[in-house]
Amino acid sequence: MITKKDLEHMAWLSRLELSGEDTEKYTPKLNSVLDYFGELDKVDTEGVEPTYHVLQLSNVFRDDEPSQPTKPLSQEEALSNAPRKQDGFFKAPRMM
Amino acid sequence: MFDEPNKTNPPFSKGSSKYENPDGVKIGLEVHVQLNKLKTKVFCGCTTDYHNDPPNSHVCPVCLGLPGALPVINKKAVEAAIKVGLALNCKVEEHTQFYRKNYYYPDLPKGFQITQYDFPISSQGYVMIEGEDGEHRIGITRAHMEEDPGRLVHEGTIDKSKYTLIDYNRSGMALLEVVSDPDMRSPKEARRYLDKLRNILEYLDVFDGNLEGALRVDANISIMGGQRAEIKNISSHKGAERALLYEIVRQKNVLRRGGVVVLETRHFDEAREITLSMRSKEEAHDYRYFPEPDLVPLKISGWAPAIKETLPELPDARRMRFVEQYGIADDHAKALTSELKLAVFYEEVAKKADPKMAAVWICDVLKGELNYRDLTIDAFRKEHMLSVIELLASKKITEDGAVDIIRTLLDKGGSPEEIVAQKGLVVVEGDIVSTAAEEAIKENPQAVADYKAGKEKALNSLVGAVMKKTKGRADARAAREVLLGKLG
């Protein structure tokens, strides 16, 4: 059961701002998603190999070669979308 | 000899008594090792050679976390991780995969770090260190792969700065996080463990410890009666020891005042050598790990036997071999193998000179002189060591002379032969010593009388007189013997 408090915590973890109205609306919706997982939990999985990953592939590698497969960007390109920059650095609020 | 480099029992000295650990100190370390000998980062083709370049000049859509970019793992990074796992006596897992560890911090442009969780690449190993009471085993919980975050630059100290500057050149470097069991019982043992780990990594040639940020440590520490504190931001071995010493005193003081040592994360302020509480809302970590959908699982345990074949001789094995092959003392073998470059230096000298003499002069003299000057073995040429040993072995110079040559080489350069000539260090002939001794006896009747009256110390002033007359070129021990002979 997801409470309003749980929802507020999740929103905070994702840095989402929710209004009181949003919280009222989303709490029951998320609970119905959770209920559906309850349905899945009823399935008998005795003896079934767990699915660790959605893809059936394994062992995909790249060689240790520069610029493969992605080419580097110039400093100018790298910073081109940054709202704030200084001396070639990205600039962010202090984190404490 | 190198088939099973880890399964040997090193000749560690056994401590005389068991270490009591009066405060119940328990330390576990999480060591972040940059696999910086690779050419490229772990999930993209950006270079690892960024240390002298401007910020954000070696970045791409993958390591900047731009939408739509896809990581692909570097095969050599996986091989290096297996190498380290094997060298730490770990089990290489059959199935290993990556996860997203979600949190918001500006060093992670994606809002998550690609790391490992319940399927690390290797686990359940151990490292032997010289502990408080002899050989001590430090368990390795796991060694898992992850990407390095970017580098944050704060103006002023972390708790005072107004904003944060970010350089993503480091972002996406291959990291191995080596997590130990809480088996260390003192800051000294923590430091020994770090030294040992670094030494093994250098032997494996996967890591250059001299590069900035190559090895970073988080420490978990608790004492009896309290909860553990996690100390972040330790960037050197000395720093680790200091942070832990500080933390033990802090925790003891809290308990002594009747307080409670709480579970928390603390930040080590290297300049002030103190730890600061980092209380924040996210204290209760809620990383919501989930499998990284952009990277497929690895099934690589089958690589382990072949990689094991390629492992070089590791420090403990080399230490034993030095003792056996060269007949040197175990303490010397330990010191010589504690650093790969030093071991190589010794072995090259020992091939061409008396190995025992080489061990004594490298460990007991050269190493001390290097440490005193904050230099590494790179500062001294092995040809020079060979010359010094040769001059000594043929008794052309005294031991004092040899020390003088080594110091002069380090401080002013030149060659041993030049220094011998310039300083007149060639041992003088016996008859010159003899003449000097006779003169000294004649000129110092009081000292002679004192000596004959039983004042043993009076002989020292006569030896001093001989040394002065021969301008220090005589061997003090020889001068003493000659004097004794003449005094009857």
Ligand SMILES: [Zn+2]
């Ligand atoms: Zn990149």
